[in-house]
Amino acid sequence: MKKYTFALSLVLFPCLAVAAQITAIKAGKIVDPATGTVTSNQIILVEGTDITAVGPNVQIPAGAKVIDLSKQVVIPGMMDAHAHLCMNTQHKRDGGRYYFTTLLDSNAKRAIQGAVNARSMLDYGFTAVRDIGNEGNYACVEVRRSINEGLIDGPLLITAGRIIAPYGGQFQLQPDKQNLAEPEYFFADTRDEIRKAIRQNLHYGATVIKLVIDDQRYIYSVDDIKFAIEEAHAAGVKLAAHAWTAQGALNAAKAGVDTIEHAVAISDEALAIAKQNNVAIVPIPFTEIDAVLSGTPGGNKETNERWFIDPVQRAHKAGVTLVWGPDVIFNTPEWPRGKLSIDGVDEWKRTGIPNLTILQALTTNPAKALGLEKTRGAIKPGMRADIIAVRDNPLEKIETVKDVVFVMRIGKVYKAN
Ligand SMILES: [Zn+2]
Structure with a gap:
């Protein structure tokens, strides 16, 4: 034989x-x-x-x-560390709420969107992309496998599977419709639930773990996060932490996550700890086209000042590693996903940090944050x-x-x- x-x-x-x-x-x-x-x-x-x-x-x-x-x-090749390739919010239909997107688009549709967006990212020069969740029922895992099998064209993909969060995740559920956040999220409050959610994600093909630290009044403690990091690292994957509040970012920095996503309200204290603990920040610019399509009066200028330019400038001053990840969740035929991701460079430029730092945020820094530094960047x-x-x-x-x-x-x- x-x-x-x-x-x-x-x-x-x-x-x-x-x-x-x-x-x-x-x-x-x-x-x-x-x-x-x-x-x-x-x-x-x-x-x-x-x-x-x-x-x-x-x-x-x-x-x-x-x-x-x-x-x-x-x-x-450039890298985007905060992408949602398998989600496409439609401004008119969804009113800017991706909760509706997750209800209205089937998993099959989302995998197709993922394939289209993966190709678009490659066209615009992104050779590695970390998909950070909101991918339905592992749609993006299949996109990754299809790229690796040569079935479709796309960048190297790292995918988060289902996002792990305290009860309720990032939605406001109603008592009589409790299951509408599945399968976008795993609600995990106890240590057993956190461990099981991580293991299920890994079993179904996730190659990074994403935690939402703080979108409810009850947030993950430093010890909760440390527990999750240990579990993820033991399996050889990194852990990304969504933090929208100052306390969430502080807890994530203290615990020593691999990356803090958004970090819009991160304090100088948390930045100093992030620097010490080798925690990278993935800030998000708010694009003007998003403001136009969603009808935001006055555009996103003020939002950018407060939630992007200020934290980026402070992070740079504190010597914290900055990583590209514009968190784009929409695209149209005129505005393909890769274009929307790289267009964020205009806002990065407005921060006044050196061009070399911006180039590093696009290449060497994500290579390290994604664990690809031995082969890429x-x-x-x-x-x-x-x-x-x-x-x-x-x-x-x-x-x-x-x-x-x-x-x-x-x-x-x-x-x-
Ligand atoms: Zn995101």
């Missing part, structure tokens, strides 16, 4: 005997986000899925496919070939990241123009 299988595999997979495709990228400039170093006229060799050589004098092997980016600036030998190109040097003009002209993910080209 063994011999037969071996012979059959040679017939079915003759490509196994053939060497991996070699691609040589001629890069006009490469920006290293870790150091802010810019190098010119570089050759990047890609063999199969990995980068094997980078330098000005790298020999291009005979038979290599050559990609000319000599007029462009090459950077590592840099263009050097041994890393996966997640490579994109823009028209200008982002250290001088950060908004150039809105105009990605070339996308390669693990050695395969998805966009070139």
Whole structure:
């Protein structure tokens, strides 16, 4: 039987005997986000899925496919650490309340939305995305598996499955309709419930755990959160914590979560603790198009000042790691998901923090926060070939990241123009 299988595999997979495709990228400039170093006229060799050589004098092997980016600036693929690919709120239908979205869209519809959004993220230069829940009944887990199987195109996905929260989660349920938050959330109040929710999520395919700390008056304590972190880390996954209040962010920072999501009301005290405990912050810019579509009078300018620009400036001053994750929950044909995610760079620019810090928030910092730093976030030998190109040097003009002209993910080209 063994011999037969071996012979059959040679017939079915003759490509196994053939060497991996070699691609040589001629890069006009490469920006290293870790150091802010810019190098010119570089050759990047890609063999199969990995980068094997980078330098000005790298020999291009005979038979290599050559990609000319000599007029462009090459950077590592970008990452979005707070996405909801399998949810699309419709402003008119849902009145801005994603509670309605979760009731009105089937799991099948949400998986299709996830597939469309995954492709869009890739088009706009995101080669890794962390989907942070609100994915119905593990719709995004299936999107991830389909990408990994080569069934559909998309970025590397990390998915949270069902969000774990104190009773009621992020909805205001009625006593006679208690089950309407399922399967979006696991309500977990006791330690046993928290542990079981984490284990069920892992069993059904989650690759990160998301806790909502504080959207009710009763919030997770520092010890509750520590307990959840231990359980998640023991299984080799990170823990992301949604915190909308000052107390929620403080508890999350003290417990030492991997990332605090939103952190709109985070205090300086909590930021100092976050710095000490290596906790990264994932702040959310509020886009103008969202304000337009939802009919918010005056737009989102004031909201941004209070909930995005102020906490980002204070976090930067405190030396806390900032990670890109704009929390986009809608898209339209005119406003595809990838565009909405990267358009947030305009608000990041308004914070006045250095362009290099913004570039790090898009690359090296999420690589670390997502546990991908050994394979992603840099263009050097041994890393996966997640490579994109823009028209200008982002250290001088950060908004150039809105105009990605070339996308390669693990050695395969998805966009070139
Ligand atoms: Zn979110």
